[in-house]
Amino acid sequence: MLQIIEGALNSKMNLKQLSEILGLSQTTVSRALNGYPEVSEGTRVRVQAAAQKHGYRPNSRAKGLATGRSMVIGHVIPSSSQHEMVNPIFGDFVAGAARKYAEYGYDLMFTNADDTSIEEAYRSLFQRGAVDGVVLQGPKVNEPRIAVLKRMGVPFIVHGRSTGVDTPYDWIDVNNKSSFLRATRFLIDLGHRRIALINGLEDMDFAQRRRAGYLEALKQAGLAADPELMRSAEMTEVYGHHESRGMLQLENPPTAILASSMISAIGVRRALDEAGLKMGRDVSVIAHDDDLSYLKNGQDVPIFTATRSSVRHAGEMAAEMLIERIKFPDDAAKSKLLEAELVVGRSTGPVPNRT
Amino acid sequence: MLQIIEGALNSKMNLKQLSEILGLSQTTVSRALNGYPEVSEGTRVRVQAAAQKHGYRPNSRAKGLATGRSMVIGHVIPSSSQHEMVNPIFGDFVAGAARKYAEYGYDLMFTNADDTSIEEAYRSLFQRGAVDGVVLQGPKVNEPRIAVLKRMGVPFIVHGRSTGVDTPYDWIDVNNKSSFLRATRFLIDLGHRRIALINGLEDMDFAQRRRAGYLEALKQAGLAADPELMRSAEMTEVYGHHESRGMLQLENPPTAILASSMISAIGVRRALDEAGLKMGRDVSVIAHDDDLSYLKNGQDVPIFTATRSSVRHAGEMAAEMLIERIKFPDDAAKSKLLEAELVVGRSTGPVPNRT
DNA sequence: CGTTGCATCCAAAGCGCTTTGAAAGTGAGT
DNA sequence: ACTCACTTTCAAAGCGCTTTGGATGCAACG
Known part of the structure; x- marks a missing residue:
């Protein structure tokens, strides 16, 4: 039986x-x-x-054929052909989104595309009828993909925003500018004057906004920005280490460092250790913390003072907004700006007295 | 025009x-x-x-209906309901697999399922005709999902293996046992006698195998295993830190630590720093390195001595094997055992003289 | 000139579902 | 008894493709 x-x-x-x-x-x-x-x-x-x-x-294919909807949402992972880098936030963002998709009966489809064929990947996904909507990740400044998706008429949501694109579109983003403004101001209030910024790739929109916040805070405090203290590249541990190390050897090294991710902050920390400096006492560090599941910022007391915003949560919200958009294609564009939380940990302290 | x-x-x-x-x-x-x-x-x-x-x-749905093949491969991310943990290797593995899928004209579909409904997720994916094959990740010892997939008749491949399952099935795995055997022996050769193992969750198959390799090396050297020095949990940074810290406070603390992932090794390193110990001099550390794109083990000289095996590469191979299986469903089961490379970095050194 | 064989092309069936338009059944109202 | 208004069920069309089983035309052959 x-x-x-x-x-x-x-x-x-x-x-x-x-x-x-x-x-x-x-x-x-x-x-x-x-x-x-x-x-x-x-x-x-x-x-x-x-x-x-x-x-x-x-059978979902038959159902899809009959209804004209595929009940699938597409994500495209741009695997940069040069550095073969997968964004570490990817997993958590997807996990959040997928959870919501499942809730609403949607599946999630991936495509891997290298830098040169991303547009083609979106086009294929949608025009083959494989997906009902797509998520656009990691927008750059003046992101061209947004116009492409608009023209194609595919429902989509952007995780992040794109400065320079003025047609309306749906997006969800962290308030990167205010986060970094607050973080910088926090350091200034602690007496720091030489504050470094270890940012993400310059053409990424989030990196621009973070820098804007950082510069704004300096300006408000009447401090001049030193180009020597502003670095940007892909946010790996090695990069965080390399740039910190370089800056610590400057004639007038920074007393505080802002890092655009926990991963690169770990590299910063390694550079400090190597230089025999104690984080939080000799040099202060603030990181942006995406609240990744495998990289929690300490348990009770945070390791790093950080601007925290859960990327998994962003994934969930993005999914909901996209599903809403699919349901009502003609509604006005919507957006959601999340404020990061400034959590104070052990990595910051008053500026040390120079001997 | x-x-x-x-x-x-x-x-x-x-x-x-x-x-x-x-x-x-x-x-x-x-x-x-x-x-x-x-x-x-x-x-x-x-x-x-x-x-x-x-x-x-x-239209891919129509095509699928007509041909009976969906040209989609399914992955299920088990989002553990308790810890909401996403495996950090996820992104790189998927990037590797997706690349191969694209090459062969396949798409990749995800489903998120909590621990209790994983079987249901696979069943749904396949029986709805949504996928032609699936990838099973993170197998446990006596993994029950394998039998389920077998019975369903869905082509599948396991990333990893499952001790205790004796029906034949396709898998690709790193030789975890030999990796950890070699790593342990390397430490023993350096004079270490108190070697700790900070492993992944005990019911995961890979963790068992790593422990087996570790124990075997100790045994070969005539050393007794100390349960106090064997820890296991989900491989986060916080966990690596916490366990190391605990062990360093033992009466007879370890002089070397094996960590099952780079992430937890980073936690180990933090614990050492806090204790004022220098990694590689006071305490040696070896990590297993999945060669994640955002967490490279240094540039020229590796930070950690490590057993390295690219998980992205594993993803690529898994994809190829699965596609082969889909093409020839009745071929005998195939498997691939990858040997990790032991790279020597700065985190290991001869056992220090106790004062 | 009638066949044969081959190269091209086509009409129609079928994949498994949803959905339209209609038919059959049921009970109330007159 | 007969109509009316539902309720419940169904046959068939259609979604966009592939594929089967011809049809058609043409050159070659006897």
Whole structure:
């Protein structure tokens, strides 16, 4: 008996077979399962029980063909051909989004595309009817993909924003400018005057905004920005280490460092250790913390003073906004600006007295 | 003119429309595009040009329905409901796999499932016809999902292996046992006798194998294993820190630590720093390095002595093996065992003289 | 000139579902 | 008894593709 049920659960059964077993038409069975009102409660129960028993699952391709919707959302991972870098926030963002997708009955489809073929990847995904909407990640300044997606007419949401693009579009972003403004001001208030910025790649929109916040805070405090103290590259540990190390050897080294990610902050920390400096006492460090699941910023007391904003949460919200957009394609563009939280940890302290 | 072409590129055109434009039947157009021989070279060229010009892309759902294949491969991310942890290797593994999928014309579909519904997730993915094959990640000892997938008849490959499962199945794995055996022996050769193991979760198959390698090396050297020095949990930075810290406070603390991931090794390093110990001099550390793109183990000289094996490469190979399996469902089970490379960095050194 | 064989092309069926338009059944109202 | 208004069910069309089983035309052959 168990055998039979298990066998049934493993077999692929289709509507036709199921309706024959039930002695009903495909129409009725379909309606019963999809909750249409034109079917009596009795038969509905009977149909659902049979579907359950035989492990019937509507073929999603057929369903998609018939309904014109694929119930799939596309993500494109731009795997930079040069550095082969996968953004570490990727996993958590996707996990958040996927959770919401599942909730609303959507699947998530990925495509890997190198820098040169990203547009093509989106186009293919949508025009083949493979997805109902897409997520655009890691927008640059003047991001050209936004216009492309607009023209294609595919519902989409941007994780981040793009300075210079003035057509309206949906986005969700952290307030990078205010985060870094606050972080910088916090350091200034602690007496720091030589504050370094170890930022992400310059053409990334978030990096621009963070720098803007940083510069604004300096300006408000009447401090001049020193180009020597502003670095930018892909946010790896090695890079954080390398730049810090370089700056610590300057004639007039920084007493505080702002890092655009926890990963590069770990590199900063390593450079400090190597230089025999104690983080929080000799040099203060503030990191931006995406609250990644495998890289929590300490347990009770945070390791790093940080501007924190959960990227997983952003993924969830992005998913919801996109699904809303798919449902109402003609609504006005929506956006959501998340404020990062400034958590104070052990990595910051008053500026040391120069001997 | 450009306008027209762009418009065409953005519109969704179907086979029927295209064949009408060409004055050919759908059959011929379809055959021309799919490389069948029953079509003259002249018309083939004409058809391809028209398809190109009008931006025709066959609807993948319709195609799937007709062919019975979806050209999609499924991954399930088990988002542990308790700790909400996303495996950091996830991104790189997927990037590797997705690249190969694209090469062979496959798409990649994700599903998020919590611990309790993973089986259901796989079942749904396959029986709905949404995927042609699936990848099983993070197998535990006696992994029950393997039998489930076998019974369902879905082509699959396991990233890792599962001790205790004796039915044959496809897998690709790093030789965890030999890696950790060599790493441990390396430490023993340096004179270390108190060697700690900071491992992954105990029920994970890879963790068992690593421990086996570690124990074997100790045994070969005639050393007794101390349960106090063997820890296991989810491989976060915080965990690496916490366990190291605990062990360093033991009466007879370890002089060397093996860490199951770079992330936890970073936590180990932090604990050493806090304790005022210098890594490589006071305490040696060896980490397992998945060669993640954002967490390279130094540039020229590795930071950590490590057992290295690229998880991105594993993703690529897994993809190829799975595609092969889909093509030949009845071939005998295949497997691939990758040997990790032992790279010597700055984190190891001879055992210090106890004072 | 009638066949044969081959190269091209096509009409139509079918993949598994949803949905339209209609038919059959049921009970109330006159 | 007969109509009316539902309720419940169904047959068939259609989604966009592939593929089967011809049809057509043409050159070559006897």
